[in-house]
Amino acid sequence: MGGFKLILGTPINAVPHPWLTLPVSGIMVNAYDILRVGLSRVRGRGLRKLLGIDNDDVELWIDSGGYQFLRRGIDPGTYKIAKVYREVDADYYISLDYPPGPLDDNETRARKIARTISSYMSLKNTLRGLVEEGRLIPVFHMAVGESLRLQLRSYEPHSCIAAVGGLIPHFMQRSGKGSRLKAVLFLTLLRKLWRGKLHALGLASAAVIPLLKIIGIDSGDTQTWRHKAAFGKIIVPGLGERHISGQKVRFGPATLRENEVDIYREFVKKASSLFNVTHESLVNSFEARALFNAWILLEVASNGATYRGTSKPFAKLYEAARALKKLPPDELEAKLAGLLGVAKLPSAESSSYVEVKTVERVPSYTALNYTTVEEA
Template identity: 40%
Template sequence: MKVVLGTPLNAVPRPWLYFHVPAVMVNALEVKRDPRSALGFEGELWIDSGGYQILKKGLTVDVDKIAEIYRRVDAQLYFSLDVPPSPSDPLEVAEKKFEKSYKNWERLRRALGDIVVPVLHVYREEGLFLKYLRKYSDAPALAIGGAVPYVLTTRGVPRGSRELALRLISIARREFKGPIHVLGMGSPSVTPILHAMGIQSTDSATWRLKAAYGKVILPGGGERHVTSRAVSFGKAKPKDGELEELYRFLMETGFPALDGFYERIRTSFEYRALVNAWVVVKSWSQTPRAPAFRKLYLQVAAARR
């Protein structure tokens, strides 16, 4: 399974300078110059339209502006400009957003061709999801967005949201013939489930954020705070044997910078970020650590046998 690393253009560290990264994804709203040159990256480049950021920041970005950006960036994949519905949106509001996302894809497809991938959003009304899944049936690939609040059960999502989101993704995998990418679901708790469902790819930008908060990501999911500074949330410290388990995973999977591991994860943001990036990219074949995700993984794996 391909786990794509999301990154700001001016970010450090740059994991792809230390080891192979399957693909890197950047935000179209940040593209003021050649992203490959800015990143020092020659591999597979994906461009996200920034639909989620546009929503959160209350921005207005014309689809023609996105088309202009896409024309001047040499990338392997471009996501259509989407309008994400909130889990709390009434049905009529959500449907308008679904329709706007669809029309944006039609315009970008006419302008740029089949390199533009449509984004279909998870939403509590299954019928609306299925209606637009059928509209995208002739797309060469499909992205599924909006799953994060449902799978991570954030405030405002309905009871049973995790199972709902995974059911919709499973339906999409069964009915859509091309590759499917699930946006923002690159947590090691979730990637094994997506892999078991037959999903081709997902992405994560949390590898840097967790490191900045003093945390390392464990194979199979979960995060542990390893620095000495005080934190206001996510205070879980490593339990007995967890850092040793992380070290063994890195060693067994070929992580190229193990010297001084225990000291460097405590003192160096950049080193923690490299470790986190490696874990995110490499641990999709691990059984999820958390009981709830492990149960879902085993259910999905058993259903596909």
């Protein structure tokens, strides 16, 4: 299993800023938030200044904010996204995508994937410089058959890095039977077919990072470091998530058990030697919990800690991923097609994976040595 580059997602005006204290590789914000804050405030290097990034070693990623726009009934279109990408200085820009819903039928899924491809092609033609530098990132969505091949044919000649989107609902088990397995199968299949870097959008949680390491995904982003803290929770490798703030327990495991206290104290002791955190601050402060959680995710992503948690379903997923990784692409696709209810796939003669994997005119960009991933 290789290393990961963990990208921390954050609202623009939010606190804390872990990258001021910890060795964070990258930060991700989204175009919806940029437009809400005001493009004039973040134009050029203004966004970096607003976030306090004065070190170019910390990468800045911008997501299109497609999910945020669409949940509000807004279609920003590629013109508005291109304007943001043209005017705001960042390292990587995620193409506008239209994520299929977890229960969409195959026809609806194919239509949204086609629209996502069309958006990438439009942005590619508008932002040629970003394409040549390998900084405009297309987005794959779960598919088999021609919809999958269309994505591969559309992206491979133009990009050496791609993202995988729309999988959070699957990890949250919202797509029916075999929900998480569908996501694991698609990630494993795509890893075998795509020769460039792969970034998992929104999947870099403590529980999912080990899974994506097994599969061989290169990087990913997450805001779980903030979300868990807001619910009064901290992440502890070997234990999972624990409520520590005294807030009412709304979901998940409750407070630390007696046999877990010593493990927790060891991590607090280590964290306190790196930044100002104590048991009392974790109990009383959202910012302390968020910073602690960000540090834990960095530890998990860098192999500095093992996340075992207490979830038997995730333990089974890890084992499934190890087994599936050994299968050839056609078997993986057949299994995924069965779960998606796709009755017929192209024959072996009409779907050469060797041809699909041929990559020409891939941009050479020396800064592509990044890596990551998240939980639902």
